[in-house]
Amino acid sequence: MMILGGRSLQLVYALLILLHMQTSVGFNSTTADYKIRCIESERQVLLTFKRSLVDEYGMLSSWGSEEEKKECCEWDGVQCSNTTGHVTVLILSLLTGNLSPSLFELQHLTYLNLTRNDFNLSHIPESISSLNKLQHLHLQLSNLSGSLPNQLANLTSLQSLDLSHNEFTIKNFEWLSSLSYLQYLDLSGIDLSKVSNYMAEAINKLPHLTILYLYACNLPYVLPQSIPMINTSTSLAILDLSFNNLSASTFQWLSKFHRSLVRLDMSYNSIQGLIPENLGHMTYLEILDLSGNQFGGIPKSSGNLCKLRYLDLYHNNLVEMLPELISNLSGCLQLSLEELILGENKIKGPLPDMIKNFLSLRQLDFYNNQLSGTLPKSIGLLSKLERLQISSNSLNGMITESHFSNLSKLQGLDMSFNPLSFNFSHDWIPPFQLDDIKLVSCKLGPMFPRWLKTQRNFSYLDISGTEISDNIPKWFWNLSSRAYYVNLSSNDLYGVLPNLSATKFADSFGLQIDLSKNKLEGPLPVFPVNVTFINLSKNNFSGSISSLCTITSGNLVFLDASHNQLSGKLPDCMTQWTSLVVLNLANNHLSGKIPSSIGSLSCLESLGLQNNNFSGEIPWALGSCSALQFLDLNYNSFSGIIPTWIGERLSSLTFLLLRSNNFSGDIPLKLCWLTNIMLLDLSNNNLSKNIPWCIHNLTALAQKENSARDHSFPIRIDADPENNGRYADKASVMWKGMERDYGNGNLKNLRIIDLSSNKLTGEIPVQISVLFELVQLNLSRNQLAGRIPSDIGQMRQLESLDLSQNQLSGHLPESMSQLNFLSTLNLSYNNFSGRIPLSTQMQSFNASAFVANPSLCGLPLTPTCPGDEKSKSKSTDNGGKDNQEDRSAFWKSFKPGMELGAAIGFVGVLAVKLDHPWKHFCFLLFNNVRVRFSNLKDCLYLLVAAVGLVTREHVSRLGRKLKLFEPSVSS
Numbered sequence: 001m002m003i004l005g006g007r008s009l010q011l012v013y014a015l016l017i018l019l020h021m022q023t024s025v026g027f028n029s030t031t032a033d034y035k036i037r038c039i040e041s042e043r044q045v046l047l048t049f050k051r052s053l054v055d056e057y058g059m060l061s062s063w064g065s066e067e068e069k070k071e072c073c074e075w076d077g078v079q080c081s082n083t084t085g086h087v088t089v090l091i092l093s094l095l096t097g098n099l100s101p102s103l104f105e106l107q108h109l110t111y112l113n114l115t116r117n118d119f120n121l122s123h124i125p126e127s128i129s130s131l132n133k134l135q136h137l138h139l140q141l142s143n144l145s146g147s148l149p150n151q152l153a154n155l156t157s158l159q160s161l162d163l164s165h166n167e168f169t170i171k172n173f174e175w176l177s178s179l180s181y182l183q184y185l186d187l188s189g190i191d192l193s194k195v196s197n198y199m200a201e202a203i204n205k206l207p208h209l210t211i212l213y214l215y216a217c218n219l220p221y222v223l224p225q226s227i228p229m230i231n232t233s234t235s236l237a238i239l240d241l242s243f244n245n246l247s248a249s250t251f252q253w254l255s256k257f258h259r260s261l262v263r264l265d266m267s268y269n270s271i272q273g274l275i276p277e278n279l280g281h282m283t284y285l286e287i288l289d290l291s292g293n294q295f296g297g298i299p300k301s302s303g304n305l306c307k308l309r310y311l312d313l314y315h316n317n318l319v320e321m322l323p324e325l326i327s328n329l330s331g332c333l334q335l336s337l338e339e340l341i342l343g344e345n346k347i348k349g350p351l352p353d354m355i356k357n358f359l360s361l362r363q364l365d366f367y368n369n370q371l372s373g374t375l376p377k378s379i380g381l382l383s384k385l386e387r388l389q390i391s392s393n394s395l396n397g398m399i400t401e402s403h404f405s406n407l408s409k410l411q412g413l414d415m416s417f418n419p420l421s422f423n424f425s426h427d428w429i430p431p432f433q434l435d436d437i438k439l440v441s442c443k444l445g446p447m448f449p450r451w452l453k454t455q456r457n458f459s460y461l462d463i464s465g466t467e468i469s470d471n472i473p474k475w476f477w478n479l480s481s482r483a484y485y486v487n488l489s490s491n492d493l494y495g496v497l498p499n500l501s502a503t504k505f506a507d508s509f510g511l512q513i514d515l516s517k518n519k520l521e522g523p524l525p526v527f528p529v530n531v532t533f534i535n536l537s538k539n540n541f542s543g544s545i546s547s548l549c550t551i552t553s554g555n556l557v558f559l560d561a562s563h564n565q566l567s568g569k570l571p572d573c574m575t576q577w578t579s580l581v582v583l584n585l586a587n588n589h590l591s592g593k594i595p596s597s598i599g600s601l602s603c604l605e606s607l608g609l610q611n612n613n614f615s616g617e618i619p620w621a622l623g624s625c626s627a628l629q630f631l632d633l634n635y636n637s638f639s640g641i642i643p644t645w646i647g648e649r650l651s652s653l654t655f656l657l658l659r660s661n662n663f664s665g666d667i668p669l670k671l672c673w674l675t676n677i678m679l680l681d682l683s684n685n686n687l688s689k690n691i692p693w694c695i696h697n698l699t700a701l702a703q704k705e706n707s708a709r710d711h712s713f714p715i716r717i718d719a720d721p722e723n724n725g726r727y728a729d730k731a732s733v734m735w736k737g738m739e740r741d742y743g744n745g746n747l748k749n750l751r752i753i754d755l756s757s758n759k760l761t762g763e764i765p766v767q768i769s770v771l772f773e774l775v776q777l778n779l780s781r782n783q784l785a786g787r788i789p790s791d792i793g794q795m796r797q798l799e800s801l802d803l804s805q806n807q808l809s810g811h812l813p814e815s816m817s818q819l820n821f822l823s824t825l826n827l828s829y830n831n832f833s834g835r836i837p838l839s840t841q842m843q844s845f846n847a848s849a850f851v852a853n854p855s856l857c858g859l860p861l862t863p864t865c866p867g868d869e870k871s872k873s874k875s876t877d878n879g880g881k882d883n884q885e886d887r888s889a890f891w892k893s894f895k896p897g898m899e900l901g902a903a904i905g906f907v908g909v910l911a912v913k914l915d916h917p918w919k920h921f922c923f924l925l926f927n928n929v930r931v932r933f934s935n936l937k938d939c940l941y942l943l944v945a946a947v948g949l950v951t952r953e954h955v956s957r958l959g960r961k962l963k964l965f966e967p968s969v970s971s
């Protein structure tokens with residue numbers, strides 16, 4: 001699964017193991033079965049340390065139980081010397097509290113590992129200097145801060161030092177130069193931008209340094225040229241400088257390490273231009289990661305890297321023809337190269353036949369380039385190939401069995417988004433067992449691909465949009481027990497689904513299944529208990545939805561059965577769906593009341609029930625769904641009042657759509673508490689009395705950069721590049737008199753109040769004119785009286801204003817002439833009087849916008865007003881010239897919406913649900929932005945599984961950075 005496969009990590013781990021072996025004490029506390037008495041004073045130090053901590057997860061539960069008089073050498077995480085009885089090893093994690101200086105009285109420690117604790121931004125005490133026997137100090141991810149004490153210089157026995165991912169400030173590196181035995185140093189995630197020159201110098205003085213991690217250290221564009229090395233031989237083998245701001249000049253600094261570097265990671269810097277020719281001198285290099293830069297070419301010398309196994313130039317600026325590029329790589333490199341990653345570049349031309357000379361290739365990645373032509377059959381000769389990634393190119397032609405003839409090791413196949421047709425014989429048995437199958441938008445149909453029957457091992461299958469027009473065969477549902485994602489959407493699949501409750505799949509992830517946009521019919525199937533994501537929308541499913549009640553695991557996150565023929569009531573079993581974030585049952589024939597079990601959905605952010613026959617009142621229980629942002633009940637028969645508690649209990653609401661129901665009573669004042677609201681549609685009900693005067697409290701409509709959320713959810717739908725793999729709420733909005741569907745992120749710039757077609761009385765509150773960001777205001781078809789607020793011209797973003805069919809009167813305020821974006825206006829059927837204000841905009845409307853106002857005059861309604869001199873009317877003759885220029889928010893808002901915040905929030909919800917003990921101990925590093933949230937490994941898996949925003953590529957890269965993944969030797 002990881003891009004950087006097992007081998008390279010093995011190298012790192014091998015080195016780490018080597019370091020461990022040099023420590024004088026083994027790591028197996030159980031081996032100390034000969035009784036070594038622990039030294040009382042050290043026992044007291046440990047107990048004091050324990051008292052200063054909160055041990056939420058019982059990590060120290062074996063410590064100090066007085067009655068047992070258990071030897072402290074046998075406590076968890078403690079090991080003693082088998083000759084002297086001194087505590088020599090301490091390994092503690094998941095503790096909270098201050099880092100008490102008393103700990104450093106354990107002067108015989110050789111190994112101290114305090115990784116993943118939460119030390120509340122404690123500083124490292126100066127007393128650390130007493131640990132002069134310490135060989136290994138690991139403090140990463142422990143929420144420490146402050147400047148590093150110079151006393152670190154006394155730890156002269158140190159062989160490995162890991163201070164990464166803490167809030168340290170480093171002022172100098174004098175202490176580092178003294179640590180002359182240091183072999184392993186990790187300062188990642190610490191800001192070194194101000195001290196990078198001292199660092200470079202100090203590193204030169206460490207003759208044994210073998211592994212150096214400096215990723216995400218904010219290293220500057222130019223790494224200062226340090227003093228020439230005194231000691232010319234260097235042992236630096238692994239160097240990670242990724243996620244910094246380094247430029248090409250870094251290669252000069254690196255020239256010192258030409259003859260020692262085995263692994264070099266310079267990914268995600270700002271390096272431009274050609275890769276320097278002297279790269280060819282790094283002849284020991286096995287792993288080279290230059291991804292995420294702006295390199296424009298590969299030098300010929302790279303063919304001389306006879307040991308290079310891994311070359312990663314993902315996401316650069318390569319524009320060459322692929323045949324040229326491959327010929328630059330030919331040389332002895334051809335035989336060693338196992339992984340070639342050139343995805344996300346602008347490489348052109350065909351896939352050359354010579355690829356077949358790279359006999360060791362295990363991975364080939366050309367994702368998202370501009371490759372064209374057909375796929376050479378010789379690719380089938382790469383018998384070691386495990387991953388083939390050629391999606392998002394313009395490769396065409398027919399894919400046949402011979403393309404896969406010798407690919408018996410193939411596990412990952414991604415050919416999505418190429419106009420490729422697959423043509424296999426009916427009984428083809430592929431030589432491979434795939435793990436990932438991604439053939440989105442290729443042509444596999446019209447028959448359901450039979451060869452899938454042989455694939456018993458896949459975890460991820462996406463064959464959406466592949467022109468299959470067939471039944472889903474029964475054997476298909478006999479899924480691989482590793483499957484967690486199955487996407488068959490956007491085909492012409494028909495027929496009735498069988499009972500799926502016995503379907504096997506990967507339990508640890510839950511199953512995500514997308515069958516949307518097909519022609520499936522009959523009743524909803526019974527799903528497996530542990531399903532997490534179900535999309536059935538846009539099919540012909542009918543009958544009741546009560547079979548969904550069998551989903552009892554509490555892991556269901558996403559359920560979309562909209563646009564079907566479903567009928568009957570909402571089942572009262574929602575207490576089992578406590579993780580549900582999105583529930584969309586819109587556009588069906590469902591009826592009855594909303595059951596009170598809806599109150600169990602405390603994670604629910606989006607509820608779409610529009611276009612059904614639901615009735616009854618909005619139940620009080622709905623108020624417990626306090627995470628709700630999107631509530632669409634449009635076009636139903638709901639009745640009763642709009643509950644006042646909505647404003648208090650659903651304070652996250654951003655979209656409230658109650659159009660075309662039977663709501664009555666007044667608009668409650670507490671609705672003004674909805675400070676996040678962006679779209680408020682109460683139109684076509686029986687609402688009466690005044691528009692609340694407090695309307696100006698709807699601050700999301702008044703402020704430009706409010707907390708406005710991009711209302712889409714990071715649910716992974718790989719196959720849907722249109723929406724960045726996110727589920728976006730779609731709302732149908734009356735926009736300039738036409739009903740339109742908004743979704744995919746463009747909802748977020750629509751700020752609308754629609755109270756039309758009710759029985760509202762009184763005046764338009766003058767406070768409304770502070771809603772500066774409002775784009776559409778529709779108060780038509782009510783019984784409003786009085787004047788238009790004179791400051792209405794302040795609502796500069798207004799594009800559509802409809803006040804027609806009321807009893808409004810008086811002059812039109814002069815300020816209306818400032819509404820420069822106004823493109824739809826309707827003031828007809830009122831009692832307005834006087835002259836229509838002059839502006840390019842106002843005179844551009846049709847007369848119909850003003851008709852049936854007996855005393856209104858002026859263009860465009862009448863050429864003149866009573867008493868005007870004829871000659872003057874000419875001056876107003878220039879209206880309507882720039883109306884074509886469509887400035888509407890609708891178009892402005894077509895920007896891809898990607899907001900990390902929303903994704904993290906969502907993952908946060910899920911991760912808390914996981915209830916994992918590492919809840920507080922994970923940080924996510926994103927281009928130097930540090931986000932702290934729940935258990936990172938699970939979060940990352942969730943990101944893989946559930947978040948479209950972050951691609952799998954990102955995740956595995958991040959996972960690698962954070963050393964979360966164990967070496968995956970098996971795969």
Ligand SMILES: *[C@@H]1O[C@H](CO)[C@@H](O)[C@H](O)[C@H]1NC(C)=O
Nearest residue numbers: 023024025026034081082083
């Ligand atoms: C003490 O530990 C060392 C290192 O693990 C080991 O080599 C040695 O045999 C042990 N001595 C005794 C007496 O168990």
Ligand SMILES: *[C@@H]1O[C@H](CO)[C@@H](O)[C@H](O)[C@H]1NC(C)=O
Nearest residue numbers: 025026027028029030031032
């Ligand atoms: C640690 O102890 C376990 C049994 O408790 C044993 O299987 C393992 O071999 C020991 N490891 C070492 C390094 O002694």
Ligand SMILES: *[C@@H]1O[C@H](CO)[C@@H](O)[C@H](O)[C@H]1NC(C)=O
Nearest residue numbers: 016091092093113114115138
């Ligand atoms: C430090 O301890 C943690 C768990 O407490 C472990 O995962 C990690 O591998 C240890 N680090 C080293 C370098 O031994």
